[in-house]
Amino acid sequence: MTLLDVQNLWVKFPNRQGVFDAVRGVSFSLGRERLGIVGESGSGKSMTGRAILRLIRKPGIVQADHIALEGRNLLNLPEVEMRKVRGQQISMVMQDPKFSLNPVMRIGDQIMEAYLLHNRTSKAQARAKSLEMLRAVSINDPERVMRAYPHEMSGGMGQRIMIAMMLIPDPKILIADEPTSALDVSVQRQVLDIMDGLVKERGMGLIFISHDLNLVSEFCDRVLIMYAGQIVEVCDADKLHDAQHPYTQGLLQSLPRLDQPRKYLPVLQREDDWQKAPIAGDQA
Numbered sequence: 001m002t003l004l005d006v007q008n009l010w011v012k013f014p015n016r017q018g019v020f021d022a023v024r025g026v027s028f029s030l031g032r033e034r035l036g037i038v039g040e041s042g043s044g045k046s047m048t049g050r051a052i053l054r055l056i057r058k059p060g061i062v063q064a065d066h067i068a069l070e071g072r073n074l075l076n077l078p079e080v081e082m083r084k085v086r087g088q089q090i091s092m093v094m095q096d097p098k099f100s101l102n103p104v105m106r107i108g109d110q111i112m113e114a115y116l117l118h119n120r121t122s123k124a125q126a127r128a129k130s131l132e133m134l135r136a137v138s139i140n141d142p143e144r145v146m147r148a149y150p151h152e153m154s155g156g157m158g159q160r161i162m163i164a165m166m167l168i169p170d171p172k173i174l175i176a177d178e179p180t181s182a183l184d185v186s187v188q189r190q191v192l193d194i195m196d197g198l199v200k201e202r203g204m205g206l207i208f209i210s211h212d213l214n215l216v217s218e219f220c221d222r223v224l225i226m227y228a229g230q231i232v233e234v235c236d237a238d239k240l241h242d243a244q245h246p247y248t249q250g251l252l253q254s255l256p257r258l259d260q261p262r263k264y265l266p267v268l269q270r271e272d273d274w275q276k277a278p279i280a281g282d283q284a
């Protein structure tokens with residue numbers, strides 16, 4: 001079943017020279033699955049994620065034929081309605097939780113506040129629910145974490161707390177923008193496992209934005225590959241390594257491989273033409 005359908009999405013930034021198109025006619029749909037968006041820095045991954053929630057800052061402009069959440073077009077919604085969608089139906093987790101948590105407020109108070117915003121209930125109930133959410137993201141000592149301040153948390157803990165907060169309203173869709181790139185590998189695995197469980201247990205749709213092709217091919221069901229604001233290829237994640245588009249192949253070839261030492265880094269030409277550029281210091 002389609003949760004989200006995006007048709008012909010453009011994100012434009014007017015500037016002195018004219019208009020810069022950060023996203024150029026992107027279309028895709030999302031079911032109860034883990035959909036990866038990969039591409040190099042600046043390819044428009046984050047702007048695509050943010051545009052869905054209409055979180056593009058001025059002077060940026062979002063245009064599309066539609067961005068439909070279960071058939072309801074979000075593009076025409078008044079801002080007050082959109083705020084409810086953001087809080088309750090689609091949540092977004094960013095790379096660095098430190099920017100999203102209030103540094104001078106205890107973590108427990110922040111989670112409870114988020115819960116009380118969405119539910120008419122007692123403080124005791126909100127507290128019980130907050131502890132439950134922290135346990136759901138594998139925090140073993142939730143009572144201690146509730147009393148702590150954000151700076152007392154490691155990156156992995158902070159990220160898990162953010163995910164817990166995002167899950168309080170039980171969203172249909174979670175957009176995770178490089179959620180694990182600041183974490184070390186073992187913590188990264190834990191955070192991915194948590195998100196994986198949520199997709200399976202709650203039937204959530206996940207948009208997982210990353211520049212890490214190996215991670216996406218392991219973790220996601222399907223992948224969109226973006227280049228210069230466009231989707232250049234869509235494939236099943238486990239087939240990513242057989243992808244056909246020259247750009248995708250270029251991304252794959254630039255991954256370090258222990259079994260294939262290489263002298264050259266592939267460089268993509270805008271016209272999808274290939275060239276081999278010598279690595280600095282190498283003999284051409």
Ligand SMILES: Nc1ncnc2c1ncn2[C@@H]1O[C@H](COP(=O)(O)OP(=O)(O)OP(=O)(O)O)[C@@H](O)[C@H]1O
Pocket residue numbers: 013020022039040041042043044045046047048060211
């Ligand atoms: N406020 C802005 N004004 C003009 N251009 C912008 C603005 N914000 C982003 N862009 C441009 O939009 C393009 C897409 O940016 P986006 O953040 O979506 O890339 P990305 O693929 O997510 O890259 P990264 O992995 O580095 O986050 C980039 O070329 C960026 O420079």
